Amino acid sequence: MTEESRPNFVKNKPPHMKELYACLQCGYCRSVCPVYRETGWETLTPRGKVFLLKQLADKNSFLDKILGKKITDFLIGRKKIPVEEIMKAIYNCSLCSRCETICHVDINFHEYWEEIRTWLVENGITPPENTVNMYNDIADKEFKNPFKEALAKRNEWYRDEYDLPNKAETVYFIGCVASFHEYQVLLSTLKVLKTADLDFTTLGTDEMCCGAINAMTGQWGNFKEIAEYNVKQIVKRGAKRVVTGCPGCYRAFKKYRNFTKCDFELLHTSELIADLIDSKKLVFTKPFKEKNLPIVYHDPCELGRISEFEGRGIFDAPRHILKSIPGIDEILEFPNNRMESSCCGGGGGLKAGNYDLTMKIAIRKVDEAIELGAKTIVSTCPNCKGTIGTAIEMKKEEMKKQDKKLKMKVMDVIEIVAKSL
Ligand code: SF4
Ligand code: SF4
Known part of the structure; x- marks a missing residue:
């Protein structure tokens, strides 16, 4: 790769270079990475990704000098602009953060990989096509979800049946997966909260995707807007607590605090249900099959x-x-x-x-x-x-x-x- 053919963003260093240089290249993270386990491809390991990023940032690294050419030429092939290869390395990752549990130098991978994706997007590198489509579908007022499902589907069959009020102490934020694909999670949660006689409601068609997929793929363009929108809907219901059964929504709501004022308590449904069991508000009568x-x-x-x-x-x-x-x-x-x-x-x-x-x-x-x-x-x-x-x-x-x-x-x-x- 010549200097001219190198993508522009290579001229800007990735975030947290100090952390990249801290990597010992010990490779302990390889053994736990699910992506490496299935692909066997070193560039997709945390170590490989870190090495690639370091080499991209260094114009004249130690190895470049020895080899007399850019080491990334060997790592990612001699294609003119290896954007696809960089993308492949960074986006072939489930952001599981298992690498963080084993890393000797404590790289905060649960934040780091998201920041690298953000850096790529900010430098004009487009994320995988499907995730861009998801971003656009969330922004589209007809859908407000990443699956391009009609907005009305969030509301059409359960709110009347469960006689949910307009205002309540707790808002159950359903999330797009349970709203459109895993209905049993939604129906079960409604049944459980009703049985416990909890003062709760949902946002119905006013619920918008939490934006987790946008944050995870570096597409922050409308995240603040999404956070403000969802928080406004919750405040309108007079809620003091938000409960969600989706860990992705749960994390997105934690991020909302960096973008807008959130005074309500945030719980995952498992925390709420555990409390309801302890306070005897839920009593089981039927055994598991x-x-x-x-x-x-x-x-x-x-x-x-x-x-x-x-x-x-x-x-x-x-x-x-x-x-x-x-x-x-x-x-x-x-x-x-x-x-x-x-x-x-x-x-x-x-x-x-x-x-x-x-x-x-x-x-x-x-x-x-x-x-x-x-x-x-x-x-x-x-x-x-x-x-x-x-x-x-x-x-x-x-x-x-x-x-x-x-x-x-x-x-x-x-x-x-x-x-x-
Ligand atoms: S976050 Fe998970 S998938 Fe991604 S590099 Fe780390 S261990 Fe591998
Ligand atoms: S475990 Fe940490 S220090 Fe070791 S190679 Fe992986 S990222 Fe680098």
Whole structure:
């Protein structure tokens, strides 16, 4: 690559160069990266990405001098403008932050990868096409969601049925995945909150995508606007508390605090449900179906590890709820759990950018559950549920071809709670 053909942004250094130079290139992070596990491609490891970024920033690195040419020529091929290769390295990542748990020099990867994506976008590098489409569909007033679903679909069938008030102490922020794809999570949550006699409402068609996908893919253009819009809708309902079952929305709402005033309390549904169980506002009467036992719990990255990096990880509340359900005497654990939980592959915009890779990562999760002898994988994230659910179906197909049968399903914690009332 000649100096002239190098993309403009290479002339500007990536953010936090100090952290990049702190990397020891020890490679410990390779062993835990789900993307590396499936691809075996060094450039996609955290170490590889860091090395690539350092080389892009250094005009005359030590290695360039020895080799007499830009080391990135070797790393990313001799294409004229290797933008696609840089994009591939940075966006082939589920933002799971598992690398942060093992990094010797404590690079804050849960913030870092998002900042690098932001830097790329600010320098005119377009993120994967599907994520750009999602950004545009969220901004489109006809949809306000990344799936291009009609806005009316958020509202048409449940608000009247559940007789939800216009004002309430708690707003249940549903999120786009539960609104449009994982209806059972939505229906179960409504049933549970009604049974607990909670003073709550939803935003109906006034709910807009939380903007998590925009933030994760470096597309911050309308994030402030989204934050202000959703907060305004919540304030209009007189709510003192927001509860959401989606870890992506949960994190986006935490980011809102940097953009607008948010006085309300923020909870994930698992925290609220655990409290409702302890205060005896939820009493279970029906046991979990024996044929679906044993269960194994999957910690969603954003709810557990990443929230822990941000101050408070939610690991115990979902397990506490499951232990309270009649018929569940044991919760199996994945070999990597809690802070070390292996990603399902569905986060960080990876599913939109590289669906096949996401499914490979998710199928590995299913394989681990089969190895444990689990019949039900339980999570508390609609996106994990959707991703793992598809992986289970793919695994079933694969096994069918070998004349084998797989009995396995995926459930959200809230579905189990609702079925046990
Ligand atoms: S965040 Fe996850 S997928 Fe991305 S580099 Fe780190 S370990 Fe790999
Ligand atoms: S674990 Fe940290 S220091 Fe070691 S190679 Fe990975 S990013 Fe660099």
